[in-house]
Amino acid sequence: xxxxxxxxxxxxxxxxxxxxxxxxxxxxxxxxxxxxxxxxxxxxxxxxxxxxxxxxxxxxxxxxxxxxxxxxxxxxxxxxxxxxxxxxxxxxxxxxxxxxxxxxxxxxxxxxxxx
Amino acid sequence: xxxxxxxxxxxxxxxxxxxxxxxxxxxxxxxxxxxxxxxxxxxxxxxxxxxxxxxxxxxxxxxxxxxxxxxxxxxxxxxxxxxxxxxxxxxxxxxxxxxxxxxxxxxxxxxxx
Numbered sequence: 001x002x003x004x005x006x007x008x009x010x011x012x013x014x015x016x017x018x019x020x021x022x023x024x025x026x027x028x029x030x031x032x033x034x035x036x037x038x039x040x041x042x043x044x045x046x047x048x049x050x051x052x053x054x055x056x057x058x059x060x061x062x063x064x065x066x067x068x069x070x071x072x073x074x075x076x077x078x079x080x081x082x083x084x085x086x087x088x089x090x091x092x093x094x095x096x097x098x099x100x101x102x103x104x105x106x107x108x109x110x111x112x113x114x115x
Numbered sequence: 116x117x118x119x120x121x122x123x124x125x126x127x128x129x130x131x132x133x134x135x136x137x138x139x140x141x142x143x144x145x146x147x148x149x150x151x152x153x154x155x156x157x158x159x160x161x162x163x164x165x166x167x168x169x170x171x172x173x174x175x176x177x178x179x180x181x182x183x184x185x186x187x188x189x190x191x192x193x194x195x196x197x198x199x200x201x202x203x204x205x206x207x208x209x210x211x212x213x214x215x216x217x218x219x220x221x222x223x224x225x226x227x228x
Contacts, residue, residue, distance in 0.1 A: 105158040106157050
C-alpha cells in the first residue's frame, strides 16, 4: 500500500503562507489524504482531509492534483502558534477485509514559524 | 466533540513491573489504537482493536498486549516493563469504515526505571 514522503523541516516567517507538499505515488483509488498537526506533548490533531481538487476549512486548504500522486497543505498567514509537526497520511494497510486504514504517521514535517 | 481520555499523563514504574495504560473514548467508536512516539522515530503503531475482544498487531507489538472488554475502553499492558519501553504512549479512536480520521488522547509519558 501507499507510502508518503514529505520534507523533514520547514521555516517560515509570521504572516506568510506556508505550503507543505507530500508525495504518495502509489495511492489507491479509494484512498483519501489526511493531514494532522501535532504540538509538543500532545496527541496529533486532525486538520483536513480530501480526495481530489481542493478542500478548504477554517484552518487550512488542501490541494490535490488530478493524478493524486501528491498533495499540498496550505496554511494561510501563519503565526507562532502554528509551529508544530505536520503529518500526511494515506491508506497504508488493510485488516480483516475491513477497509483501508491510515496508520503510518512517519516523521512528519516540523514547521518552525519565526517572528 | 470526541473525547479520548488517557488515565495518566505521567507514569513512573520499575523494571519488571506489570504496567497498565488505560484509554477511554466517549463517541461509541468501533476502532481504537495504541501508538508509541519516540524522538526521531515518529509514531509507531503497537496494537489496534476493531471491536470488543478483537485485536490486531501493529508494527511493534513485542513486549505488549492489549485488552478490550468494553467498546469504550482499550488497555495497553506491558507484561514485564523494560527500560526500552520508556516512551510517550498515545491512544486514538475512529468510527468503523475506511479513511476515518483518528481522534487522539493527550498521551501518557511513561518512564521505566
